[in-house]
Amino acid sequence: MTLQIAAGMVPLLVRAKMAAGVAHAVPWGISLDGLLASEIRGNTKAAARMAGTDYEPYSPDTVPEDLDLPLARCPGDGAEGWHWAATFAYPEDAVPGPHVQYWSARPDQQALDQMSAELPALVSERQGRYRSRVMPLPLTVCRHLVWRAVGDPAAVAELLAPIVSIGKKRSAGHGHVLSWEITEQPDADPWEFAHLHPDGSLGRTAPTACLNAADDVRTGGEGQMGLRPPYMHPACRAQVMLPAT
Numbered sequence: 345m346t347l348q349i350a351a352g353m354v355p356l357l358v359r360a361k362m363a364a365g366v367a368h369a370v371p372w373g374i375s376l377d378g379l380l381a382s383e384i385r386g387n388t389k390a391a392a393r394m395a396g397t398d399y400e401p402y403s404p405d406t407v408p409e410d411l412d413l414p415l416a417r418c419p420g421d422g423a424e425g426w427h428w429a430a431t432f433a434y435p436e437d438a439v440p441g442p443h444v445q446y447w448s449a450r451p452d453q454q455a456l457d458q459m460s461a462e463l464p465a466l467v468s469e470r471q472g473r474y475r476s477r478v479m480p481l482p483l484t485v486c487r488h489l490v491w492r493a494v495g496d497p498a499a500v501a502e503l504l505a506p507i508v509s510i511g512k513k514r515s516a517g518h519g520h521v522l523s524w525e526i527t528e529q530p531d532a533d534p535w536e537f538a539h540l541h542p543d544g545s546l547g548r549t550a551p552t553a554c555l556n557a558a559d560d561v562r563t564g565g566e567g568q569m570g571l572r573p574p575y576m577h578p579a580c581r582a583q584v585m586l587p588a589t
């Protein structure tokens with residue numbers, strides 16, 4: 345499959361210098377196209393707020409519109425199964441894990457009391473909707489995260505520059521980004537930069553058609569997952585090859 349590369353787009357290596365690493369909920373890293381899309385959404389939201397106009401949030405009932413990201417496109421299966429030319433995050437110099445932190449939460453009885461007119465004598469901490477929880481938080485501890493992509497270096501850099509933290513539990517200090525570095529790789533193979541991690545394994549979700557011409561790419565097997573941002577939206581899920589873990 346030949347990528348659709350607009351003028352000014354080149355293979356890129358994006359590197360985030362991390363304070364301590366990143367927390368995530370899934371075994372693979374954060375998608376670069378997802379990061380860029382959420383920045384564009386955030387900017388649109390801010391502009392709507394400034395202008396006093398309405399902003400349409402994502403809804404599970406409607407198919408989200410594809411945003412125009414400064415990235416090349418891979419036609420994928422040649423129909424609905426196309427994707428942006430960018431990988432998920434790949435940790436560099438990672439400290440071998442697993443590293444798991446746990447966080448706990450319990451309902452604030454006083455706050456519940458203030459919110460409700462009729463509170464039962466006891467809101468159980470052991471069962472039901474308001475039970476207290478202990479949740480695992482998997483961490484990747486590393487100095488750098490790298491993404492490969494084919495795109496417009498200036499536009500990608502401009503969108504990434506304001507992002508100071510990524511991943512889960514950012515308000516608790518996780519995923520703090522110290523700096524972004526975008527390097528052009530004009531001699532690199534665009535197909536490789538659209539699909540593979542630096543170690544040659546599959547670096548993103550992709551339709552099987554993407555891998556037909558490639559030999560022996562290590563993947564995470566087949567499964568149902570998002571192919572384009574917003575990755576978690578039900579309408580974006582498809583039968584895909586999963587990234588290697």
Ligand SMILES: [Zn+2]
Nearest residue numbers: 418420550554
């Ligand atoms: Zn592809």
